[in-house]
Amino acid sequence: MNVDAQNKGLESPATLATSIYERLKVDILSARLEPGRKLQLRFLMEQYEAGQTPLREALNRLTTEDLVIGKEQRGFFVKPISLEELGELTKTRCWVEGLALRESIANADPAWEEALIVAHHRLDRAPRSLNPERFESNPEWERLHKAFHAILISGCQSRPLIGFCEQLADRLGRYRALSSRKAFRVRKVSQEHADIVKAVLDRDSEEAMRLLQRHYEQTAEIIRADLETTEAGDTTPPA
Amino acid sequence: MNVDAQNKGLESPATLATSIYERLKVDILSARLEPGRKLQLRFLMEQYEAGQTPLREALNRLTTEDLVIGKEQRGFFVKPISLEELGELTKTRCWVEGLALRESIANADPAWEEALIVAHHRLDRAPRSLNPERFESNPEWERLHKAFHAILISGCQSRPLIGFCEQLADRLGRYRALSSRKAFRVRKVSQEHADIVKAVLDRDSEEAMRLLQRHYEQTAEIIRADLETTEAGDTTPPA
DNA sequence: TAAAGACATAATTTATAAATTTTGCGATCC
């Protein structure tokens, strides 16, 4: 049921609060905890089998990351989604990752290029969907996809910027997880990744940036369409 | 400016944890709590007159912002400073604020221009130092300075980016607070601000970005020199 | 001198208490 057994097994000097923080984060980003949902301590206590102090600490950390909204004296809520935020996140990601990619290319060395090629290769081999008929999210592909994009910007030599990009990727990942994306087959994501790698190896910063940004914009477009049809796409409470 | 201000507008029933969070943040950014210092609960409890639960929550929030380092099972520490971090923060700020400024100018409307002029005017009138002989930090000037730079990028239409810039400004502010900057007189900061405003009103994005970035780099250069002479400039613990 | 055990210190978690907000019911006023 829960993951505690694995943690206790090996290499985990982590505190309970940290462990819960990570589990909560995963559950929010995967939308298992729906956007807008109220996070009541009692519910969380039995769900995560913990006291309120570690839970409270985890929630406070997530608040700073804008994944949880803490209304004073009124408890915590999963950050709602909105088309507006989707747009802002996408736009911002295009800007800053474009920046970071340009720097990475400027600082490129063989080790980085090789790491990129390996990451791309692994991603290319992994199946996009667990089920070839209808889409079924493949956690392994998601992991490799995230790693691929992380490596692209890993050479920018700015930890603050890398951290910010990670945060944007996480927050956007929630929208991706939410989208049922029936259109997953029509798009050739794999080709887009290959094109980016090619541009990088050609040291063509401008082209690489352009391709990366279009990659993100197209993803957002699909999610947006999906969200607009299936449901409200806006979980902001009326208050 | 930030969300707290809005809350205070219509009477915020702020929780103790939030209040302590803000006080702790101020004390860390102003370097009243020195970089690298160990933050023991017992000390904080009597210093801030609070229980450990709200303190713990405040510390956990600050951890996510990288102002406090939480070593698992070993307590909390004020984030150490280092010349390396100073460099990374400055570089990153130049990049992202350059970006944000370019967008702000692209979206410029009369209201924004007027707000900028007002902010600049106020900053220009405030004395840089409380004491005309030797430097003595003027909180009012610091506040207006922060507001001026915030307005510059306020039109970029990306709340995530604005938030990130704020964080970078905060973290760099600590280095400024730490620097004794005896050289405050030799530099004509006021002129630099005026030049930036002029470029903005001329709609000269490239020039405005260049000036803003040089503004930050020069500031960093002074701080770096100051830190290298006065003390170690690196509070990273040996462990 | 090195290792092992016990003591002391400090952090983490659970449990209890206090304060605040929400909810439901009833009375009064329009």
Added chain:
DNA sequence: GGATCGCAAAATTTATAAATTATGTCTTTA
């Protein structure tokens, strides 16, 4: 008759206090 305001009960969040667990150090012993 319908609606609004106010008071009281319930639920939930926040804060304090107690207990548990872990870590570091010092002493003792081999």
